[in-house]
């Protein structure tokens with residue numbers, strides 16, 4: 563028995579532990595997310611929820627709401643392009659050319675269709691693809707947790723900074739994304755540009 567347990571990959575144990583930590587009132591939503599996304603994505607979702615919760619706690623925000631938003635943020639991430647376009651009609655040529663960029667807005671539309679109503683969480687889901695509005699702390703922690711969760715193996719410095727300087731971490735995350743895209747001549751989503759222009763960075 564012990565040998566069998568040791569042979570189980572670590573990620574399985576970690577995921578099982580994270581599943582057990584899901585609050586009872588979110589079990590139905592978690593099950594829905596699990597049915598909507600690929601298994602690897604569900605592991606990512608659980609890591610984002612946990613990290614967003616920790617970041618919210620460190621910055622004095624509502625940690626339960628941050629967890630909830632992290633859990634729901636990618637609910638439409640594995641929806642087909644055709645369905646993304648139906649759920650979130652394009653607002654700009656980038657949306658039309660890259661429907662994957664719509665999965666935040668599509669996630670919000672799906673949640674609303676299923677009767678979900680918390681506005682802070684809905685905004686965090688909607689904005690996690692393009693960047694958080696300045697006055698939405700839950701959107702900020704979900705955005706940063708999403709780009710820096712340990713499974714991504716990048717942005718460790720942004721993750722660490724978010725625990726003591728959330729705005730600095732956001733400036734870094736959005737600033738480096740915009741400069742990376744602009745440096746390669748790739749058009750930046752207008753919503754991301756709006757967030758970038760609202761930041762206090764040069």
Ligand SMILES: [Fe+2]
Nearest residue numbers: 635636639690
């Ligand atoms: Fe996403």
Ligand SMILES: [Fe+2]
Nearest residue numbers: 610635636708
């Ligand atoms: Fe994500």
